[in-house]
Amino acid sequence: MDVGGIFESLWTILGSSQNLLMLFIAVPVGMFFGAIPGLGGKLGIVLCIPFVFGMDPMAGAIFLLAMHSVVHTGGSIPSILFGVPGTGPDAATIVDGLPMTRKGEAGRALGASLGASGVGGVIGGLFLLAILPLLRPVVLAFSPAEFFLLAIFGITFIAMLSGDSLSKGLMVGLLGLMMAFISLDPHTGTPRYTFGQLFLWDGVDIITAVLGIFAIPEMIALGVSGGAMSMVGKTGAKYGMGQVIDGIFDVFRHWGLTLRTSIIGAFIGMIPGLGGDAASWICYGHAVQSSKTPERFGKGAVEGVIAPETANNSKEGGSLLPTLFFAVPGSSGMAILLGAFVMLGIQPGPAMALTGMGTVWTLIWALMLANVLAVFMFLAMAPAFGYLSYVRGSLLIPFVLTLTYLGSFLSHRAWENLVLLTVLGVLGYFLKKYNWSRPPFVIGLILGPIAEDSFHKAMALWGPSFLLRPGAMIMIGLIVVSVTFYIWRTVKANNKKGEGHVAQAHG
């Protein structure tokens, strides 16, 4: 391991006033997006894209990653104080966080969540640092055959992201793949689905597509719901700083749990598609199972706050791994971050293992520093963060719409993108309204070109027998396991539902 290189990367941040400034700005911005229920990290990245446009690529990447990595730190605030999760994965924190608030221990719960988030984020980063030397030869051994199957593997994870309906999720994923083919075909030079428009020759701009499918529908939905974003009551709980610090110490009193859930979270983050919800609930379950007094959970056990919060932040370190080295995003948030990295001129992929390790280490340091910084910033601005949950949604809509259109224009400096954004925004709204899961769209859009290019290369090199290569067979095995797991999970859930109905009918 190049230890000198690793610490040189740390100096890239600490020795540069611009990079440090980006870090200091990113942390409160990320916590802001997390603390306002309904905004979240995905929207945070897309809205910050205009601000990093034209910036030094490393400074821009540090800003976006640092911001994204502390979103869940902010997201735990409304979960604990009001029982309204700031982001989806923070829902698990409510189970014990809210009862703690009701018992008058809001400060302790906030401190525990804050300490757990900080420690989890750092352990997630260390996990990534530790695993990189093992991963590098694996990345370099990948041929087009394995890359094609890796892309297919990523696409099968669409099933995991599909919400209630697998078929709807798959179709949205296939729509993303189809949109990825809009460009000049790289092998024949034939324009595909470009309708004579020059701006489509390089393909659909990922930033515009993501903004259209996510940001615009969220704003329309917010306007339709009357702008009541948080459904939070008029008054929040009062707490003292002593309680917050006591909560931070709780994390170290339960150091075994903190360490275990951080590693579990980072590991789950590495698996594309499993996402934050899975990490926080699995770790919450682990905390209950491993406790000598499981009956305390759900009634205000501090371990019930520590476990999901460590997992929420440590998974970000894990999900950086497939995102940076395989360009296969670990989560939908990472998919958007991937698009932003490409816009900034940082090209994730296996070449990172050869020429981009400095960038990788710098980003890992940024992730860890942001998590530590978030703890101190929260302590300094604790009361203000609580008030963020009261921000009226209707006030945000016009600013978010403006930044959305601005981000779309700046990503390629093409006014035609504004038209594309509007069309996708309308489609995205109806997909949202009628429960068509939207994250698979991004996965499809990003993996489409990788799958197509690798497929043609593998066919040219080995013909159809590329499927019999050892690496390819391992990937096929993984695909089969993931699909079987999904089917097993669905059948099990349906059986449970059936049993519930029968019990209701008899009861």
Added chain:
Amino acid sequence: MSLRLMVDGRVLTALVMLAIFVAATTMALGFPEKARLMPLMVGVPACVLAFIQVILEARKAGQELKGADQAESTDESEAHKALLLGDRHEEINMFFWMFMFFLGFLFFGFVYAAPVLVLGFLRYGKSESWKTAIYGAIGTGVVLYGLFEHAFEIPLFEGLLVEWFFG
């Protein structure tokens, strides 16, 4: 399929997806062999899935329509209808504003259109006070003109009208 079913949002969304996939797959048939391989590998199963989805959604919507026709008109169902109507009104209002933002930026550019649109949305779209609307408009102008154009030196889109008239 009856007209009432066709205008159900769920069926309509599935129909739009089907139309997109059918159009994309049909167009792919005209590409050279290598260029059409992947679009067809994606398009054909997508068409089949979308077709099944249209049938599923139509059946579901049909059953609900039947149930609604048979059910007596109660206070509760009337209140539900009123709620849906209110949502539809808000939906139309939000789409109107989204298109206003789009057209404003497209024809008049960001720096000129954004403050006016923010003011209009806050005051007339969401009935905020004049004070809030004016502060919002000024803030937007400062961010776009002051931060982006001056501090970051990023020239923003000036709008098609400005480009057409002033080159």
